[in-house]
Amino acid sequence: MKPPTAILDDIPSSHLDRQTLLEYQAILENASVGILFTKNQHVLQCNPRCSEIFGWPHPELVGQHGSVFYLSPDHYANTGRVASPILAQGKLFDQEMPMRRKDGSVVYCHIRAKAINPANTAEGAIWIAEDIGDRRRAEAEIQNLLLRQQAILENASVGILFTHNGTIAHCNPRMELIYGWPPGSLIGRRSNVFFRDPEDYQAFADRVGPLLASGELVDIEWLNIRQDGSPLWSRHLAKAIPSPEGGQGAIWISEDITKRKAIEDDLNQTRRLLEQRVLERTAELEKAHQQLDAMIQCAPLAIYTRDRHSIVTSWNPAAERMFGWSAEEIVGRQIPSVPRDRLQEHEEMKRRVLAGETLMQTEVVRQRRDGRRIYLNMTIAPMRDSAGSITGYLTIAADISERKEAEQRIEFLAYHDVLTGLPNRLLLRDRVDQAMAQADRHHKHVALLFMDLDNFKQINDTLGHDTGDLLLKEVTQRLNQCIRDTDTVSRQGGDEFVILLRDLADGQAAVPVLDKLMEHMQRPFALDGNELTTSVSVGVAVYPEDGRTFDTLMKKADMAMYQAKENGRATYHFFNDAMSHRASEHLALRNGLRRALDHGELELHYQPQVELASGRITGAEALLRWNAPGDGLIMPGRFIPVAEESGLIVPIGEWVIMEACRQASAWRQAGLPELCVAINLSAVQFRRGNVEQTVLRALETTGLPPHCLELELTESIMIQNVEQVLATVRRLKLLGVKLSIDDFGTGYSSLSYLKRFEVDKLKIDQSFVRDLATDPDDAAIVRAIVQMARSLNLKTIAEGVETEDMRHMLRVFQCDEAQGYLFARPMTADMFTRFLSERPGV
Numbered sequence: 001m002k003p004p005t006a007i008l009d010d011i012p013s014s015h016l017d018r019q020t021l022l023e024y025q026a027i028l029e030n031a032s033v034g035i036l037f038t039k040n041q042h043v044l045q046c047n048p049r050c051s052e053i054f055g056w057p058h059p060e061l062v063g064q065h066g067s068v069f070y071l072s073p074d075h076y077a078n079t080g081r082v083a084s085p086i087l088a089q090g091k092l093f094d095q096e097m098p099m100r101r102k103d104g105s106v107v108y109c110h111i112r113a114k115a116i117n118p119a120n121t122a123e124g125a126i127w128i129a130e131d132i133g134d135r136r137r138a139e140a141e142i143q144n145l146l147l148r149q150q151a152i153l154e155n156a157s158v159g160i161l162f163t164h165n166g167t168i169a170h171c172n173p174r175m176e177l178i179y180g181w182p183p184g185s186l187i188g189r190r191s192n193v194f195f196r197d198p199e200d201y202q203a204f205a206d207r208v209g210p211l212l213a214s215g216e217l218v219d220i221e222w223l224n225i226r227q228d229g230s231p232l233w234s235r236h237l238a239k240a241i242p243s244p245e246g247g248q249g250a251i252w253i254s255e256d257i258t259k260r261k262a263i264e265d266d267l268n269q270t271r272r273l274l275e276q277r278v279l280e281r282t283a284e285l286e287k288a289h290q291q292l293d294a295m296i297q298c299a300p301l302a303i304y305t306r307d308r309h310s311i312v313t314s315w316n317p318a319a320e321r322m323f324g325w326s327a328e329e330i331v332g333r334q335i336p337s338v339p340r341d342r343l344q345e346h347e348e349m350k351r352r353v354l355a356g357e358t359l360m361q362t363e364v365v366r367q368r369r370d371g372r373r374i375y376l377n378m379t380i381a382p383m384r385d386s387a388g389s390i391t392g393y394l395t396i397a398a399d400i401s402e403r404k405e406a407e408q409r410i411e412f413l414a415y416h417d418v419l420t421g422l423p424n425r426l427l428l429r430d431r432v433d434q435a436m437a438q439a440d441r442h443h444k445h446v447a448l449l450f451m452d453l454d455n456f457k458q459i460n461d462t463l464g465h466d467t468g469d470l471l472l473k474e475v476t477q478r479l480n481q482c483i484r485d486t487d488t489v490s491r492q493g494g495d496e497f498v499i500l501l502r503d504l505a506d507g508q509a510a511v512p513v514l515d516k517l518m519e520h521m522q523r524p525f526a527l528d529g530n531e532l533t534t535s536v537s538v539g540v541a542v543y544p545e546d547g548r549t550f551d552t553l554m555k556k557a558d559m560a561m562y563q564a565k566e567n568g569r570a571t572y573h574f575f576n577d578a579m580s581h582r583a584s585e586h587l588a589l590r591n592g593l594r595r596a597l598d599h600g601e602l603e604l605h606y607q608p609q610v611e612l613a614s615g616r617i618t619g620a621e622a623l624l625r626w627n628a629p630g631d632g633l634i635m636p637g638r639f640i641p642v643a644e645e646s647g648l649i650v651p652i653g654e655w656v657i658m659e660a661c662r663q664a665s666a667w668r669q670a671g672l673p674e675l676c677v678a679i680n681l682s683a684v685q686f687r688r689g690n691v692e693q694t695v696l697r698a699l700e701t702t703g704l705p706p707h708c709l710e711l712e713l714t715e716s717i718m719i720q721n722v723e724q725v726l727a728t729v730r731r732l733k734l735l736g737v738k739l740s741i742d743d744f745g746t747g748y749s750s751l752s753y754l755k756r757f758e759v760d761k762l763k764i765d766q767s768f769v770r771d772l773a774t775d776p777d778d779a780a781i782v783r784a785i786v787q788m789a790r791s792l793n794l795k796t797i798a799e800g801v802e803t804e805d806m807r808h809m810l811r812v813f814q815c816d817e818a819q820g821y822l823f824a825r826p827m828t829a830d831m832f833t834r835f836l837s838e839r840p841g842v
Contacts, residue, residue: 028045028047029047029048031047031049032049033049033128033129033130034046034047034049034050034051034052034053034054034109034127034128034129034130034131035047035049035050035126035127035128036050036126036127036128036129037116037124037125037126037127038066038124038125038126038127039122039123039124040122040124041065041066041067042063042064042065042066043061043062043063043064043065043066044062044124045062046058046061046062050129053101053107053109053129053131054068054069054099054100054101054102054107054129055101055102055103055105056101056102068100068102069099069100070099070100071098071099071100071106079095079097082095083113084121087113087114087115087118087121087125088115088118088121089118090114090115090118091114092112092113092114093111093112093113093114094110094111094112095110095111096108096109096110096111096132097109097111099111099129107131107133108131108132108133108136109129109130109131109132110129110130110132111127111128111129112127112128113125113126113127113128114126156172156174157174157255158174158253158254158255159171159172159174159175159176159177159178159179159252159253159254159255160172160174160175160251160252160253160254161175161186161191161251161252161253161254162241162249162250162251162252163191163249163250163252164243164247164248164249165247165248165249166190166191166192166248167188167189167190167191168186168187168188168189168190168191169187169249170187171186171187175254178232178234178254178255178256179193179194179224179225179226179227179232180226180227180228180230181227193227194224194225194234195224195225196223196225196231204222207220208220208236208238212238212239212240212248212250213240215239215240217237217238217239218236218237218238218239219235219236219237220235220236221233221234221235221236221257221261222234222236232256232258233256233257233258233260233261234254234255234256234257235254235255235257236252236253236254237252237253237254238250238251238252238253239251296314296316297316297317299316299318300318301318301396301397301398302316302318302319302321302322302323302376302395302396302397302398302399303316303318303319303394303395303396303397304316304319304394304395305383305392305393305394305395306334306335306392306393306395307391307392308354308390308391308392309334310334310335310350311332311333311334312330312331312332312333312334312335313331313392314327314331315327315330315331319397322368322374322376322397322399323335323337323366323368323369324368324369324370325369337366337367337368338366338367339365339366339367339373342364342365342366344805344808345364346364349362349364349380350393353380353381353382353393354382354390354393356382356390357382358379358380358381358382359378359379359380359381360379361377361378361379362377362378362379362380363375363376363377363378363400363404364376364378373401374399374401375399375400375401375403375404375405376397376398376399376400377397377398377400378395378396378397378398379395379396379397380393380394380395380396381393381394382394414426415427417490417491417493419469419472419473419491420472420473420476420491421476422476422489422490422491422497423488423489423490423491424490424491424492425490425492427490428488428490428492428498428500428550429550431488431500432446432448432500432543432550432553433550435500435502435503435543436543436544436548438502438503439502439503439543439544439637440544440635440637441637441766441800442503442637442766442767443636443637443640443641444502444503444504444505445504445505445506445507445509445542445543445544445545446500446501446502446503446504446542446543446544446553447500447501447504447507447509447510447540447541447542447543448498448499448500448501448540448541448542448543448553448554448557449498449499449500449501449510449513449514449517449538449539449540449557449572450496450498450538450539450540450541450554450557450558450560450561451479451496451497451498451499451517451536451537451538451539451561452495452496452497452536452537452538452561452565453471453475453495453497453534453535453536454534454535454536454537454565454569454570455534455535456468456471456494456495456534457495459471459532459534463530463532467527467528467530467532470527470528471525471527471532471534472491472495474525474527475497475521475525476489476491476497478520478521478523479497479499479517479520481520482513482516482517482520483499483501483513486502486503487499487500487501487502488500488502498554498557499513499517501513503767504542506542507540507542507545507574510540510542514538514540514572517536517538517572518535518536518538518570518571518572521534521535521536522535522570535569535570536570537561537564537565537569537570537571537572538561538564538571538572538573539556539557539558539559539560539561539562539563539564539572539573539574539575540557540560540572540573540574540575541553541554541556541557541560541574541575542574542575544637544638546575556575557575559575560573560574560575560576561573563576589638589639589642590642590646590648592626592628592639593626593639593642593643593646593648593652594648596626596628597648597651597652597655601626601627601628601629602624602625602626602627602652602655602656603624603625603626603627603828604622604623604624604625604656604659604660604663604829605622605623605624605625605826605827605828606620606621606622606623606663606677606826606827606828606829606832607620607621607623607819607820607824607825607826607827608620608819608823608824608832608835609621609676609678609797609817609818609819610817610818610819610823611816611817612807612810612811612815612816612817612818613811613816617673617675617836617839618675618676618817619675619676619677619678619710619817620664620675620676620677620678620832621677621678621679621680621712621819621826622656622659622660622663622677622678622679622680623636623826624636624640624652624656625826626639640682643682644682644683644684644685647684647688649682649684649685649688650684650685650688653681653682653685653691653694654694656679657679657694657695657698658694658697658698658701658702660677660679660698660709661677661698661699661701661702661704661709662698662701662702662704663677663829664677664702664704664708664709665702665703665704667833667836668704668708670833672833672836672837673836674708675708676707676708676709676710676738677708677709677710678710678711678712678740679709679710679711679712680712680714680742681711681712681713681714681717683714683717686713686717686725686728691711691728691732692728692731692732692735695709695711695732695735695737696735699735699737705736706735706736706737707736707737707738709737709738710737710738710739710740710760710761711732711737711738711739711740712740712741712742712763713729713739713740713741713742713757713759714741714742714743715741715743715744726756726757729757729758730758733758738760738761739757739758739759739760739761740759740760740761740762740763740797741754741757741759741761741762741763742763743763743765744762744763744764744765744785754792754794759794760794760795761794761795761796761797761816761817762785762789762794762795762796762797763796763797763798763799764782764785764786764796764797764798764799764815765799765800766798766799766800766820768781768782768785769782769798769799769800769801769806769810769820770800770802772805772806772809772810773803773805773806773809779809782798782809782810782813782815783813786813786814786815787813790814795816795817796815796816796817797815797816797817797818797819798810798815798817798818798819798820799818799819799820800819800820801818801819801820801821801822801823802820802821802822803822804822806818806820806822807822
């Protein structure tokens with residue numbers, strides 16, 4: 001079969017037999033080049049390869065105007081002007097040019113064409129197109145490679161030389177410069193021009209010849225000469241290369257190392273001097289080491305060293321006495337002296353020391369070989385090698401156990417009753433203050449139970465003070481059996497006890513505890529062969545209804561206790577003015593709230609929300625405060641219930657949403673980092689107010705992006721009018737705002753609604769976080785909430801984070817965010833602005 005280009009040679013033949021036509025048809029269908037027949041500047045016929053080259057569906061190309069293959073009308077016209085005379089003469093038009101595919105992309109082609117009838121070019125022409133894009137790219141790459149190689153050769157900072165059978169075939173300008181030869185003058189010379197004499201040249205050849213012959217890389221330093229005969233030290237790298245002409249070829253890379261050799265000579269001289277000094281200094285250090293070792297061995301302080309892996313490398317006699325392990329037992333091992341509950345503290349200290357920090361006079365708890373705990377005052381310092389790298393650390397420890405035990409005893413006696421070990425009035429005051437603060441945060445109540453033993457004076461006078469003391473100790477044990485671990489029993493003196501009940505839903509929540517106390521205390525006591533029966537009279541004051549200070553609550557609980565005694569003893573009595581007092585306060589708050597809305601007494605404080613993984617502030621919770629003239633700052637736990645009952649929560653809630661959005665937008669405009677501001681929605685506000693329109697109006701008015709607003713929904717919102725609430729929640733999500741469930745885990749319905757309510761985040765209630773580091777149950781709950789949220793692609797934030805231990809455990813559990821006093825207390829907008837501006841890395 002004929003090649004495709006043979007068609008162009010056979011064109012003049014006007015009478016073709018059937019066999020020839022079949023051959024042409026086979027060529028046309030199977031050719032690796034595009035074949036195209038044109039007539040009157042239109043495509044008459046083409047083969048599949050032609051359609052493929054120019055990106056046309058095969059049937060669609062037939063009938064197209066010839067200009068579709070050209071980059072522009074001018075390109076088409078110019079090509080026509082060149083090709084027409086050639087075709088009219090019956091000659092072959094042969095040219096490489098860029099052409100156009102159907103999609104407008106460019107394809108480089110080798111175009112060959114011939115007229116079917118040169119005498120009458122109107123009969124058409126045959127065109128053969130070959131895609132030469134790959135070839136042109138390869139040629140361009142080769143050309144670029146050659147240019148880069150030439151640039152490297154011409155601009156190299158070392159001399160480069162090519163030799164053939166000992167004659168210089170080529171070298172770069174740097175080679176000529178190093179050896180002082182004019183440009184081009186080295187070409188054709190023998191390579192012995194770089195050597196002092198024939199013997200030197202031969203010695204060089206004897207060294208490098210065998211290496212080149214075996215194909216190894218030559219790396220040698222030699223004393224050569226320049227053209228003017230001056231000496232210079234050179235370093236030569238060489239490798240044999242094949243020569244197309246035959247014989248021995250090699251490439252040489254040379255650099256002038258004269259200065260380096262001079263420096264090495266100086267360094268060698270200096271080294272010899274230093275070695276002498278080192279010998280002298282070593283002797284001095286050996287003497288000092290012996291003196292230091294004697295001091296360490298005789299020191300009363302434990303002195304020992306460890307490597308970076310805490311393996312003991314030295315251990316003095318004082319350490320043996322302090323910990324109970326001999327040097328032979330402990331050197332080469334880790335010291336098992338860190339109690340389990342102090343492992344985290346130990347690892348943090350080790351991390352700081354190995355990072356280069358010296359820890360001075362740090363008090364720690366360790367344990368001896370016999371398991372006894374001891375208090376130590378430690379100084380820990382990193383040890384470095386001669387290069388300054390930290391290789392381990394030194395510890396100097398003094399046993400301060402006796403002093404600490406004395407201090408703890410003094411402190412215990414300052415806050416506890418000597419006889420019973422119960423907290424005294426001073427410690428009780430502190431715990432009540434804490435309980436009241438916590439109650440404010442969680443909208444809870446606190447009860448103080450002032451208790452007096454009935455007929456104790458008679459028992460004391462009849463059976464003696466020793467029996468009375470035993471009775472007080474037994475009473476203490478029974479009281480502790482009646483309360484929770486979070487509550488407190490305190491002895492005030494004599495036969496008076498006070499019980500603190502915290503985190504109560506209301507005052508009536510204390511009744512079951514009171515009933516239990518009555519029942520337990522009426523059981524007989526067996527003391528020194530005597531069976532004693534007594535009872536208690538209890539007065540109850542409730543925070544915040546009966547007072548907001550410790551002294552007020554104690555006074556009113558005391559009054560209620562005397563009322564219980566007057567009622568016949570062996571009973572309890574609540575402070576009887578609580579209802580009237582609460583009613584008057586309620587009325588005052590309600591009237592004050594109306595004034596607060598009108599006179600701008602409400603304000604928002606902001607508490608930062610922190611990303612645990614990075615420490616970056618990602619948001620802030622807006623917390624409502626009432627700055628009432630004359631009363632100061634009123635917390636929401638006091639006035640929110642009043643606002644919800646009176647309906648004022650709706651306008652207050654609208655003001656909160658608008659103000660929070662305005663402040664967040666102001667922070668953005670001030671160039672501060674983008675934050676998401678979180679707002680807690682009241683269930684009453686959600687039911688009575690048009691939350692959706694309120695949010696939309698606030699976003700439009702302030703210009704705050706919707707994703708910068710987060711609405712916190714309580715479970716009480718979701719368990720009433722579920723379908724209506726669900727519709728509202730979905731519309732809020734369509735606005736683009738974020739939704740979270742507040743105090744998650746404290747209710748019973750959240751899990752069933754997680755799938756239906758499209759929330760973004762779960763807020764872990766601080767009742768679980770508060771005892772996270774000490775209560776395994778709370779830790780398990782928090783871990784479960786986080787794992788569940790992660791499986792549902794929800795974020796989690798923990799509130800009430802107050803200690804580093806809490807933060808550490810939350811990070812271990814992979815909780816996303818946290819807020820609490822550990823990071824910052826709630827603050828005014830101005831203070832929060834300064835807080836953001838001054839915080840590093842924000």
